[in-house]
Amino acid sequence: MAINPSRTLRLASELYPLLEAMAAGEHSLSRSMTLSEIRSFIDLKLPKKDRDAEGIVAAMEQNGLLEESVESDSAWEVPHAVAEFIRHLASRQRLTSPDRIVSILSEIAMQTASLQHAFENGDKDAAMHAWKNLQQGLEDTRGISQANHEAILQNIMAIKSKSDNRSLRERFLFIQELHSRYLSVLGEIVDVGGQMDQRLSELIGVIKHVGGAMINEPGVPEMSEKMLFLIKRLREDAWTHYHSAMKEIAPLFKQIRHDHGLAASASRVLELVGKKGGAALKPVVEQVKVSKWRAENLFSNYPLEDYVVGVREYSQQPVLGPLSIHAVEPIPIMLDEQALCSEIEDNGRIPDFLKWVFEHYGGFDEHCLVNAFHNVLMMNKYVTKVSGEEACLDTVRSSYYYNPVMIKHGS
């Protein structure tokens, strides 16, 4: 039956996860799948409505995407040409380790030595054999560079759009690996003086200097010219791919590393709060000091108060009174109830108002604090609720037994 290519590609697109798994051959050594294996796979990967295994196998077979396995009539495998195509597409989404480039570069070094040897001996067949291997090596290296570049861009887009479904920590580890295992290593390879630069310079040297001996052989000048073009293109492409990937990844890496640092610090602080309670947050309070000053306090500013008093008592010819020393009772500093109200409003809800007043205004006289407590409650300005459970508050002078009053700003 004739195959309709567009229908085949459409079907391949619909069943790509199955096709990719079968082409990769990761499910078994034989690269074939039985009907029950295909059924289990599609149960996991395909939408419920598309889970007719027999129908899928039949459609794939009709469209040239599957063929019966040589090992069994009840197993299927992806034809070689289709598998190659699928693997080629899949490699564009996956990162290839720079080690793979290093091994190809070693092969290029070996073939360069073979080419030099062939030139020196005037052996055209050996030279042609080395040419072919070198051409393959150069194209493979360029292909890996391009595929890696595309895979990196794809991963970056997934991170940016948050479709990677990773937590920030996972994302940080991923991008760190991408940066350190792929890009940094790739940079060392493609940079000036790097492994690739050295191998390609050696090859250029052989082509230009040693190859001169065979310049009159038919086909050699064309081959030399083509090889120099391939080297130039590889250098330019690898350099461009590397720098373009770096340009994309560097700001993202920086931001994710920064965010990850913040999140790790926040988690550590929460862990400390879990262990030590609210006391663990004391350094935050010390660092984030918030101004709290009100105009009502202006005249408690001593220098200004002295100045005002001085002006009031000024006289041009002061009458000097008798010198005497009185034992003066210190005047207790009064708590500014207006400031107290503002603090209540800032706090929103205070579960035990009396305890709070004593804790927050420790420098004031106890009478003054109890008065302020009483006066604020008498204002009927706030919502209050008396607790049914008795509490005790020990101060330097007294012990207070009371039912805590919750006070809250608002209705």
Place this chain on the structure above:
Amino acid sequence: MGLENLGKIFDSLSRGRHISYVDGDLFESLNKAPGEYRALFMDLGFELVASSRGFYYFDGSGGRGLSSSVNRIALFVYIFVEHSADHGEGITDAVGNGLHRLSAMPHLDSERYRKYLKNVGVETAEHLSDILRQMDNMGFVRKIDEDQFRFLPPVYRIIDACEAVILANNIEEEVENE
């Protein structure tokens, strides 16, 4: 030329507000002559701090009675940061651009978070509303309505203070080990 909006700026800053771009004219006025405001406030005994993150505040070394507020705000923010990271949100994005709902916050949903918050007396949704209101007053967030809010640049004062906690704890542990 006199300093613009001097009274309003002083009133806001002295009440503990952090002035950022959302404060419109006040922020613009400060941006025009930060040095002059700083010198004037210095004479009055206040230190105007201009953060490189784009906001102004008074250093509150003499602040009193705000420790419990800052504790609660810090814990609120740290839980938000951890939860966002666990759900794949970038902190810079979440803090810088996101519109958030108080009702969708994770603080009271998880037993672990409830336990942390209990340490600073926060146990109900009403308490969380109070924290948000305080943050709004201090310029750490901008409330859009009773539920929706955005973080503002000054919240980085709280986030950056994480390091202080970790440093203090490390010193404490070193002393204990010696």
